[in-house]
Amino acid sequence: MTATTAAEKPPISLREIFSVFFWIGVFSFGGGLTGWVYREVVTKRGWMSDDEILSGIALAQVLPGANVTNLTVFVGNRLRGYSGAAIALTALISPPLVMCVLALWAYGFIQQISLLHAAVDGVAAAAVGLNIRLGIVGAVRVVRRVGPTITMLATFIAVGVLNWPLVPVVLVIAPLSIASVWPWKRNNG
Structure with a gap:
């Protein structure tokens, strides 16, 4: 009898592939999925080598x-x-799709609750307030220098x-902004 080589291994079943990626999809909150795929495919199951998965990444x-x-x-x-x-x-992609559809379905029922509308309006107002505060803090820091102040005002206008x-504006203004600060960095550094 000869030892089974990698070429003689039976193919991985579609059911196994489905199971691994289904559970990755179920628990895929917040990123880091590439590392999880690596762990499942290379470390735990040995389906691929490090070189193969790194090429895929x-x-x-x-x-x-x-x-x-x-x-x-x-x-x-x-x-x-x-x-x-x-x-x-x-x-x-199936588990997140189903979860989104269920959340949308639940939202259809929940949106009829008037108290929820008031709560969402309050949260939205707080988010707008936080963004305005962040804009003011950023503006106060920028106003100390002429180049960044002009950049900020030009972008706002x-x-x-x-x-x-936004994209064309940033593509034009960003190089100008960098150019306006560049000599200051060189002289002060």
């Missing part, structure tokens, strides 16, 4: 979209081809008053 980071979904498709594809990729991705799109 690098690829997942350069492709558009969420890194963990890209990595999930990569792992599923490496384990069982297109069907593995489809099963892994479906398993990963362009986006807040003239309703210009």
Whole structure:
């Protein structure tokens, strides 16, 4: 009898792939999922090597979209081809999708409670107040210097008053802001 080599191992079942990525999806709050995928696929199950998963992580980071979904498709594809990729991705995104739909459904019932509307209005007012305070604190720190003050006012007028799109405004104003501060940093440093 010969020892079973890696090439002779039976393929990983679609059920196993689904189970691993389903539970990652269920508990996927707050990030850190790439590390969890690594632990489940490499450390616990030995389905892939360090080199394989690191290649997948690098690829997942350069492709558009969420890194963990890209990595999930990569792992599923490496384990069982297109069907593995489809099963892994479906398993990963199904639990959060169901939770969001249930939250929306519950919200339909909860929004009819007038006390809840008052509470949400209070929370929104507090959030607006905190943002205004943060803006004031930032403005007070910026006003000490001419370049940043002009940048702040130009951004406020362009986006807040003239309703210009934020991205083009930032693409134009950011280099000007950096240029206005650059000589000060060099002379003081």
